[in-house]
Amino acid sequence: MQIHPSNSNQILPNSFISAALLIIGDEILSGRTEDKNLNFLAKSLNEIGINLKEVQIVGDVESQIIESLNNLRAKYNYVFTSGGIGPTHDDITSLSVSKAFNDVFEKNLEAEQILFNHYGKENVNEARLKMAFLPRKAKLLENSISSAPGFIVENVFVMAGVPKIFQAMFEAAKKHLISGNKTYSIEIKTFLTESAIAKEFANLQQKYPQIAMGSYPGIGQTSLVFRGINYEEIETVSKEMNNIILKIEVNKK
């Protein structure tokens, strides 16, 4: 299923709206830069009931960007990209997106005007003007803090790599997104090891397959996370697990 941003005032009956993130940039793969956008996007999408299902990270390589983008946009309701929309020769995201959609790559007059307004027309050299070249079908993703040309093509949101700008563009993107049901989570902790509660935890998962249950080892403790769209239900189930844990603790003494 593809959801087009123009239908954004419609609330789908489907509780699970899916999304993917495509991070573009040699600097992430070489270790020079630590990505900060994944965690922000994961949390922000969760807030509005959209499930981030997959992330791909590729270098500044046109064929890789096109392949990943076409794969992800066919599989998920929304795809967000991060990086590669600046003025230098290694910024090839906009052109790659255009090719992925077999679209015409041309100067977007609205984007050009934003650059003129921001820098003054006399300061918009060839490199800056390059940022106004977008796929013909692109709709601009206007944002308050940057004249960088974030844009939307169908279900793909093309955004900057710099975290502050990525975040501002996501704020702008939100009004184009269809929200799903929010996923709530409850985390409980125990000093028991994962293996001491694994069997009962698996039984509980079988009893409530609609709730996603994960176990994460920490230093001297184990965290159990319950996730679902019905808060009361995950509250009930996490209490059930808490009682099981208490019994195991008592039996150990």
Next chain:
Amino acid sequence: MQIHPSNSNQILPNSFISAALLIIGDEILSGRTEDKNLNFLAKSLNEIGINLKEVQIVGDVESQIIESLNNLRAKYNYVFTSGGIGPTHDDITSLSVSKAFNDVFEKNLEAEQILFNHYGKENVNEARLKMAFLPRKAKLLENSISSAPGFIVENVFVMAGVPKIFQAMFEAAKKHLISGNKTYSIEIKTFLTESAIAKEFANLQQKYPQIAMGSYPGIGQTSLVFRGINYEEIETVSKEMNNIILKIEVNKK
């Protein structure tokens, strides 16, 4: 090309050995946990001349793990996975890897013995014993700090999600990896904007296509990064760019 770990004492003439990382875990996609393994692996591989070319992040979903793993292991010399090898029901990486290779999933006696030695035989319950079930073809990735069963199947290295254990397993993995030529990088900074140097920077890239050149905007400055396997060459080219920058700065005054 697939490189098999057993040939690890052979240095290939190919300078570019490629790798991918597959991060497995709902906790990364929900935003609960920030991944720390990507940046560590990127830097560590770089040190030994292996290029990290792609990263995929998927949830605890068998079909997703199998699809991503089969895709990546066909495309790159090495694949590292992170996460999902613990004792609880949401730890499904080992079984998924086994299925991806159409291998028999069975108890590995060596892995069982490590668990017995670590915990004491009487403390290895069903959940802990689950960690000893591996693909038949698996070779153990022994490491100093954990009894968790990291393992190797062909060109795939299956490692833990907990950063400290991931790092220890990578140390163990290193002796099975064929090194390539190390990629060196030099970074220069300027107070000029990206757009002020974009044209000359692109010209330089055309002149030296064998060097990867990237531009990264920062607060009040621009970083230019030159990467290549010949240190003297990137030093020369970065100095050439430095001289160009000086001229542009002078012309601006």
